[in-house]
Each structure stands twice: as structure tokens, then as C-alpha cells.
Amino acid sequence: MNELIIYQLASVPAIAALGIILGLLFKGIDRVLAARMQARIGPPIRQPFRDLRKLMIKENIVPKNAVRFVFNGMPLLAVAASITILLYVPIAGFLPLMQGYGDLILLLYLLLIPSLALVLGGFASASPYASIGAQREMVSMISYELPLAVAVASIAWLFSRAMPGIASFSLAAIAANPVWELVGPVGFIGLLALFLILLAVMPGEIGVIPFDTAEAETEIASGMLVEYSGRNLALFYLADAVKTVGFASILIAIFLPYGISGTLSLQGANAVAADALFFLLKLFIVVFIGRVLIRVAVPRLRITQVVKAYWGYATIAALCGLSLIALDAILLAGGC
Amino acid sequence: MSEGKTFKIAVGPVHPALKEPVQLxxxxxxxxxxxxxxxxxxxxRSIEWIGTRRNPVQVVFLAEKICGICNICHTLCFCEAVESIAGIEVPARAHYIRTIAAELERIHSHILWAGVAAHELGFDSVMHYTWKLREKVLDTTEYLTGNRIGKAIVTIGGTKRDIEEKQFGKIREACNYYRQNFSRLRDIFLKDPIIKARARDIGILRRDDALSLCAVGPTARASGVKKDVxxxxxxxxxxDLDVKAITPKELLGEIRGDVYDRIAVRLLEVLQSVELIEKCLKQMPEGKIAYESKLAKVLSDVKQLKGEAIGRHEAPRGEVFHYLKMVGEETPYSWKVRAPTYNNILSWIPMLKGAQIADIPIVAASIDPCMSCTNRAAIADGKELGNExxxxxxxxxxRSLKKGPGSERGNCN
Incomplete structure (x- = not known):
């Protein structure tokens, strides 16, 4: 038992480093691809690493009226929570490090923490722009949580019905048994709807256009981040990068858990390497659709429109997906 | 967000939504x-003050620096005023060259504005696309005048450069380019559901408000005021060209006076400018390009004038108005520039009343404000700062900068 704990402790920095490197790498890819789609050249892929380094050595300014410990503490909290997400998600074919200690419900809460940290940091920075941004962030959090929760609950319900006896909210169990194999054609459509909804929640969750109302550069000058600089800003930047990888990994674990080593009949180290590369490919596809493509394709919404989009359309679609899965279950049961 | 409790935010003087300093x-x-x-x-920037210390030929160059984008407008207005006092008759060909330059400027300004508007909405892809389209007019301007932006083509009594027959091909090519791309630009701005949701019924300026606030240019025309110099x-x-003031009715069938209408009017005006340039090329008469090519002679003609006159021009943003008074001295006795933003800026107040914070950038941008053309005094803490x-x-x-870094902080009161 002790050995296991030591092994886990030793793995945490490795996963943190992996998350940070992957997050920054994907940020770089995101910027290059977005630039190419906008007929620009864009920065080199390593630009986010340079940005981070530059921010780290810049002066860290704390506003005079700010609540100092909250203002300085929140960036750390955001990074810590983002990295913690990765400990509960299967990455590159490996089981989650903290398997058995937390499930999807915990992940939903962990996903909230970086946003909450931003909100608190925004309020603590004593700037009207940051306050407006923080209010908007809270509103959009409430908005996208509803379809997200409905989608996650639907998946869990599907599992509890199809495979009684296993922990239905456990991400490792979900990843081990691809959801698509548990449903008939009607449920397949329902699952597809849920997948698309989670992809639509992704830009809200990681705060990119069209759902970046809380940071809207041209409206409220980066909102909650307006007073942040130097190391604190670098940490929020990092948290955003890691959270993108975290959320995309959750999506992959639920909907695209397939490996490639079985298909290619590889074994040993080759299999691990192949699965890892395949995971990166899946990650790229999810990030490309959920972040890059959407942010170059549409303008920013107003906060009222964000609420309408998530509470209205996305939630209705999620409920439709849930109904389809339920209908599918009835049809399958009738068939037996 | 408790009921009835208001708080104040200052948008500007330095804010990402504003391209020039102004405070809302x-x-x-x-x-x-x-x-x-x-x-x-x-x-x-005290340009009028500097202008009253130069002779009219020198002021032509100065007038071009009033606004980067509208560099023809101010030069043209000033030259019109001088020509009117001196009784100089401008050759017909020069009129046509001036018109072509002014319309190229309008295409440039409107497309630049469309990109800025897209950026205010957070739609950077469209900003980059429109600015790519804008390159064509800049290339054409460079081909005709030697510069991408500052054209330096208008002078007292005519123009400095000719547009020759062999150059028409490139201008026509640019016109065709904008004709072809117009439908795409129109679809992007007027059919995109999110742009529509962000611009429709936002920042409404009613017709009577536009009239009572003396709004000019596309801002007034989008509210249904058929006003065009x-x-x-x-x-x-x-x-000779038979220009008709454009209102959104032609494209959309109705007039609401919102941001969407202002986008539509500007897009239509790009097309109108293309048509005007094509007409100019077709009808351009032969002849001199200036009443007098020797600058020294021009200077001696305009140096000791007596009288006052105005110059008017429909700039991309609206009517530009110059007033000039000469009292027989080498330099103008008085020179007053009124840029279109001066009229349009107050329409922000009815437009923004009841809007959301998210609408401030696009509504502010929708009148295409140009601050450095508008400001006539430096004001700090509600008091005008005089010359001394x-x-x-x-x-x-x-002095404080010379002393070294850190010492300037305590000195700016």
C-alpha cells in the first residue's frame, strides 16, 4: 500500500508537467491554426512557452484597493484545480492516477474551481471592469453547468441501467466500456446529441469566443484579468491551458475512449506509444472543434444571449438526448 | 445586481474598444x-493654430495631416475655400481626378471601418478578411499617387498628378474586384445570424433625433435622413455623376436607424463609390490638371487675398466643413475645420440609452468616430488648458524626463 502511495506521489509532478506542456503546446497550435484560418501567419508554435516565461519575469502588480491574499491566492488555486482534473482523467490510455478516489461528480466540481477562482480574483481586484467580468462569469457558469450536468447525468444513467453493479459515475469504468456499444440506433442519436452539447459547452468552460463575455477584450478590457499582471497572469494563463486539456480529456474518456494498439495488434512498448499518439490525435480533434474552429467562425455573444444559448437551446438538446437514450432503453428492453 | 443601484464606469480615454482617446x-x-x-x-493637436501661421500653399500639406484616413477631404475643403476667395477656376479634368481620389478614399475608409466593427463584435476572422479586401484599394492608391494612405494629390487650383489613360486599367480592375466581392461582404455582415443578433435594433438613432442633433454622413442616412453634400x-x-443619398431602404426595405442599418449603408456606399469611379473614368475630359503648374505663381496668387469662404465635402464619415478668412496677409486670419465626428458624437447619447455594456463598443464604432479631427481644445479636469x-x-x-526615470511621477499636475 505504501509503495502505491509513493508511486502516486511521484506521478503527480509528471502528470502536472505533462498537462502544462500539452496545454501550452495546444495553445500554440490553436494560435497558429486560427491565424491560418484568418489569412494570417501567426506566431511560432512555441510562442505560449515564451509568453509564459516572459510573464513570469515581469513585475507582479497588486492594485492598491485589492484584497491582497485573495488576489494573489486565486491564480494558484486555479492552476492547482486544473492540474487536479488531470489526476482523475484517463490520459493516453493510462488509468487515472486517483482512480477510485473520485468520479465524474468530483470532476464537475473541479472544473468549476478555476472559473470560481477567476471570479473571486476579479472581485478582489477592485476594478469595475473586473466586477462586471466576474458577474458575467458567474452568470455564464450557471448557464453552461445545466446542459453539462444533464449530459453527464444521462451518461451515468445509461451506465447504471446497462451495466448494473459498476460505479456508474466512475470515469475509468466509462472509458473501459465505450458508451456507443451500450445503445441501439435511437440511443446512438441521443449520445451524438450529448457529445455535441459537451463540445458546445467546451468554449464556455474554457472561455473563448463566442462565450468569452466575461473576458470580452473590446467591451470590458479582459474583465476579470484586467488588473492581473506578471506571475499571477501567467498562472491564470497556465490554468486555462491545462483546463483545456483536462476538459478535452474528459470528453475523450466518455465518448472516444478507443485505443489503436488492439486494431494494429501491437504489444508492449509499441502499443503504449501508439495509444499515446492516438490520444494526442483525439485531443487535437476535440480541441480543434471545441476551441479553434468555433472561435474563428463566430463573433462574441452578449451575456443575455449566452444564457439563452445554454439554458435554452443546449439544455433542450441535452434533455432530448436524454429522452432518446431512455426511449432506446425501452425499445431494447421490449426487444428482449 | 440589486435593483435601482447604479454604478459608474468610464470607457476611455484609453480602452480597447476605442481607437482614439475619448471618454464615455x-x-x-x-x-x-x-x-x-x-x-x-x-x-x-492645434492644427488650426499652426495653419494660421503658414501661407495657404503650406497649409494644403498641413490639412492633409488632420486625418490619416480622410486626407483628401480636408485638403479638398481647404483648396475649395482658397479657390473661392481667389476666384480660381479649376480645370474640369482636375475635378474628375479629385473625385476619383475622394471615392477611393471612401472605399478605403468604409472597408477599414467594417473590419473595426467586426473586431468590436469579437469577430476577428472577418476583420482580417475585410482588411485583406482593403489592400486592393491601398495598392491602387499607391499606384496612382505613390502612397498607400496619404494621397497628396489635391492642390490649390487643381491636382498635383494626372491619372492617365494607361492607368485606367488598374483602376477598373480594382472596381471589378470590389464588385465581385461585394456580395460576399454583404452576406457576411448582413446574413450572419450572430452579427444580426448583435447589431439589429441596437443603438437606434431615430430620424428626428438625427435631425435635431445634426447628424451627418452614413450615421444620418442610416436613420433615413437623405443628406449628402x-x-x-x-x-x-x-x-455630372448624379449622386443619390443612400439609405438602408434600398437593400433592406425598411429603416430602423440601428447599427445594422449603418453597416448596410456603408456597404452600399462602397458599391456606389465603385460606380462613381467607373463613371468618372468613362466621362473624364481632356485638359490641364491645374490652372497653374508653377507653385511660386500659385503662391503669389493666393498670398494677399481678402475675403472669406467655405469649403464643403462629403467625407466617408459625413460632411466636412472648412471656413477660411483672409485679410490681405500672407497667412490666413482664421481657419476653422469642422469634422463630421463633431456632429455625430452626440448621437451616442440617444443610441446608448438602454443599451447593454456589451453594445458600447459596436455602438461607439458605428458612427466611425475620429477624435483627433474633432478636438479643438485640450481640457483637463473640466478646465481648458490655454497656450501658456x-x-x-x-x-x-x-525637464523632469531629462533628470532621469522616476523623477517625472511627482510632476504631472
């Missing part, structure tokens, strides 16, 4: 704008 003091309730107050005069008081080659005070502050600042 907004009273906000929740996300709603309750009241707006505008503070101007953060970028006074090119139509009402035709000058240069415009009398400004001079003293500048000297103090220079």
Missing part, C-alpha cells in the same frame, strides 16, 4: 446603460 462616462445598472456623458478633447450641394465632378499652461507643462515634463 456610463452610468450602469446591472448590465444596462442608464446614462452616458461624453468627455472630449484628449487629443488636441454630393447630392445637395454638388461640387467637383459630382454634378500647455507650454509650461511641456517644458516641465521635458
Amino acid at each position: 462616462n456610463c452610468e450602469i445598472e446591472g448590465e444596462q446603460v442608464k446614462h452616458v456623458d461624453i468627455e472630449l478633447s484628449q487629443v488636441h 454630393r447630392q445637395d450641394e454638388a461640387y467637383a465632378a459630382y454634378p 499652461k500647455l507650454h509650461r507643462l511641456s517644458v516641465e515634463k521635458t
Whole structure:
């Protein structure tokens, strides 16, 4: 038992480093691809690493009226929570490090923490722009949580019905048994709807256009981040990068858990390497659709429109997906 | 967000939504704008004052520097005023060249504006796309005048450069380019559901408000006021071209006076400018390009004038108005420039009342404001800074900078 704990402790920095490197790498890819789609050249892929380094050595300014410990503490909290997400998600074919200690419900809460940290940091920075941004962030959090929760609950319900006896909210169990194999054609459509909804929640969750109302550069000058600089800003930047990888990994674990080593009949180290590369490919596809493509394709919404989009359309679609899965279950049961 | 409790935010003088310094003091309730107050005069550059210390030929160059984008407008207005006092008759060909230059400028300005508007909405892809389209007009301008932006083509009594027959091909090519791309630009701005959701019924300026606030240019026309100097008081080659003021009715069938209408009017005006340039190329008469090619002779003609005159021109943003008074001296006795933003800026108040914070950038951009053309005084803390005070502050600042870093902080009162 002790050995296991030591092994886990030793793995945490490795996963943190992996998350940070992957997050920054994907940020770089995101910027290059977005630039190419906008007929620009864009920065080199390593630009986010340079940005981070530059921010780290810049002066860290704390506003005079700010609540100092909250203002300085929140960036750390955001990074810590983002990295913690990765400990509960299967990455590159490996089981989650903290398997058995937390499930999807915990992940939903962990996903909230970086946003909450931003909100608190925004309020603590004593700037009207940051306050407006923080209010908007809270509103959009409430908005996208509803379809997200409905989608996650639907998946869990599907599992509890199809495979009684296993922990239905456990991400490792979900990843081990691809959801698509548990449903008939009607449920397949329902699952597809849920997948698309989670992809639509992704830009809200990681705060990119069209759902970046809380940071809207041209409206409220980066909102909650307006007073942040130097190391604190670098940490929020990092948290955003890691959270993108975290959320995309959750999506992959639920909907695209397939490996490639079985298909290619590889074994040993080759299999691990192949699965890892395949995971990166899946990650790229999810990030490309959920972040890059959407942010170059549409303008920013107003906060009222964000609420309408998530509470209205996305939630209705999620409920439709849930109904389809339920209908599918009835049809399958009738068939037996 | 408690009921009835308002707080104040200042948009500007330095803010990502504003391209030039101006301050919008907004009273906000929740996300709603309750009241707006505008503070101007953060970028006074004393161009009129400098102008009254130069002779008219020198002022032509100065007038071009009033605005980067509208460089033809101010030069043209000033030259019109001087020509009118001196009784100089401008050759017909020069009128046509001036018109072509002015319309190229309008295409450039409107497309640049469309990109800025897209950026205010957070739609950077469209910004980059429109600015790519803008390159064509810049290339054409460079081909005709040697510069991408500053054309330096208008002079007193005519133009400095000719547009020759062999150059028509490239201008026509540019016109065709914009004709072909117009439908795409129109679809992007007027059919995109999110742009529509962000621009429709936002920042409404009613027709009577537009009239009572003396709004000009696309801002007024989008509210249904058919006002266009090119139509009402035709000058240069415009009398031959039959210009009609454009309202959104032609494209959309109705007039609401919102941001969406202002986008539509500007897009239509790009097409109108293309048509005008093509007409000019077709009808361009032969002849001289200036009443007198020797600058020294021009100078001696305009140096000792007596009298006053005005010059008017429909700039991309609206009517530009110059007033000039000469009293027989080498330099103008008085020179007053009124840029279109001066008229349009107050329409922000009815437009922003009841809008959301998210609408402030696009509504502010929708009148295409140009601050450095508008400001006529430097004001700090509600008090005008006179010549002496400004001079003293500048000297103090220079001295403190010379002392080294850190020492300037305590000195800027």
C-alpha cells in the first residue's frame, strides 16, 4: 500500500508537467491554426512557452484597493484545480492516477474551481471592469453547468441501467466500456446529441469566443484579468491551458475512449506509444472543434444571449438526448 | 445586481474598444446603460493654430495631416475655400481626378471601418478578411499617387498628378474586384445570424433625433435622413455623376436607424463609390490638371487675398466643413475645420440609452468616430488648458524626463 502511495506521489509532478506542456503546446497550435484560418501567419508554435516565461519575469502588480491574499491566492488555486482534473482523467490510455478516489461528480466540481477562482480574483481586484467580468462569469457558469450536468447525468444513467453493479459515475469504468456499444440506433442519436452539447459547452468552460463575455477584450478590457499582471497572469494563463486539456480529456474518456494498439495488434512498448499518439490525435480533434474552429467562425455573444444559448437551446438538446437514450432503453428492453 | 443601484464606469480615454482617446462616462445598472456623458478633447493637436501661421500653399500639406484616413477631404475643403476667395477656376479634368481620389478614399475608409466593427463584435476572422479586401484599394492608391494612405494629390487650383489613360486599367480592375466581392461582404455582415443578433435594433438613432442633433454622413442616412453634400450641394465632378443619398431602404426595405442599418449603408456606399469611379473614368475630359503648374505663381496668387469662404465635402464619415478668412496677409486670419465626428458624437447619447455594456463598443464604432479631427481644445479636469499652461507643462515634463526615470511621477499636475 505504501509503495502505491509513493508511486502516486511521484506521478503527480509528471502528470502536472505533462498537462502544462500539452496545454501550452495546444495553445500554440490553436494560435497558429486560427491565424491560418484568418489569412494570417501567426506566431511560432512555441510562442505560449515564451509568453509564459516572459510573464513570469515581469513585475507582479497588486492594485492598491485589492484584497491582497485573495488576489494573489486565486491564480494558484486555479492552476492547482486544473492540474487536479488531470489526476482523475484517463490520459493516453493510462488509468487515472486517483482512480477510485473520485468520479465524474468530483470532476464537475473541479472544473468549476478555476472559473470560481477567476471570479473571486476579479472581485478582489477592485476594478469595475473586473466586477462586471466576474458577474458575467458567474452568470455564464450557471448557464453552461445545466446542459453539462444533464449530459453527464444521462451518461451515468445509461451506465447504471446497462451495466448494473459498476460505479456508474466512475470515469475509468466509462472509458473501459465505450458508451456507443451500450445503445441501439435511437440511443446512438441521443449520445451524438450529448457529445455535441459537451463540445458546445467546451468554449464556455474554457472561455473563448463566442462565450468569452466575461473576458470580452473590446467591451470590458479582459474583465476579470484586467488588473492581473506578471506571475499571477501567467498562472491564470497556465490554468486555462491545462483546463483545456483536462476538459478535452474528459470528453475523450466518455465518448472516444478507443485505443489503436488492439486494431494494429501491437504489444508492449509499441502499443503504449501508439495509444499515446492516438490520444494526442483525439485531443487535437476535440480541441480543434471545441476551441479553434468555433472561435474563428463566430463573433462574441452578449451575456443575455449566452444564457439563452445554454439554458435554452443546449439544455433542450441535452434533455432530448436524454429522452432518446431512455426511449432506446425501452425499445431494447421490449426487444428482449 | 440589486435593483435601482447604479454604478459608474468610464470607457476611455484609453480602452480597447476605442481607437482614439475619448471618454464615455456610463452610468450602469446591472448590465444596462442608464446614462452616458461624453468627455472630449484628449487629443488636441492645434492644427488650426499652426495653419494660421503658414501661407495657404503650406497649409494644403498641413490639412492633409488632420486625418490619416480622410486626407483628401480636408485638403479638398481647404483648396475649395482658397479657390473661392481667389476666384480660381479649376480645370474640369482636375475635378474628375479629385473625385476619383475622394471615392477611393471612401472605399478605403468604409472597408477599414467594417473590419473595426467586426473586431468590436469579437469577430476577428472577418476583420482580417475585410482588411485583406482593403489592400486592393491601398495598392491602387499607391499606384496612382505613390502612397498607400496619404494621397497628396489635391492642390490649390487643381491636382498635383494626372491619372492617365494607361492607368485606367488598374483602376477598373480594382472596381471589378470590389464588385465581385461585394456580395460576399454583404452576406457576411448582413446574413450572419450572430452579427444580426448583435447589431439589429441596437443603438437606434431615430430620424428626428438625427435631425435635431445634426447628424451627418452614413450615421444620418442610416436613420433615413437623405443628406449628402454630393447630392445637395454638388461640387467637383459630382454634378455630372448624379449622386443619390443612400439609405438602408434600398437593400433592406425598411429603416430602423440601428447599427445594422449603418453597416448596410456603408456597404452600399462602397458599391456606389465603385460606380462613381467607373463613371468618372468613362466621362473624364481632356485638359490641364491645374490652372497653374508653377507653385511660386500659385503662391503669389493666393498670398494677399481678402475675403472669406467655405469649403464643403462629403467625407466617408459625413460632411466636412472648412471656413477660411483672409485679410490681405500672407497667412490666413482664421481657419476653422469642422469634422463630421463633431456632429455625430452626440448621437451616442440617444443610441446608448438602454443599451447593454456589451453594445458600447459596436455602438461607439458605428458612427466611425475620429477624435483627433474633432478636438479643438485640450481640457483637463473640466478646465481648458490655454497656450501658456500647455507650454509650461511641456517644458516641465521635458525637464523632469531629462533628470532621469522616476523623477517625472511627482510632476504631472
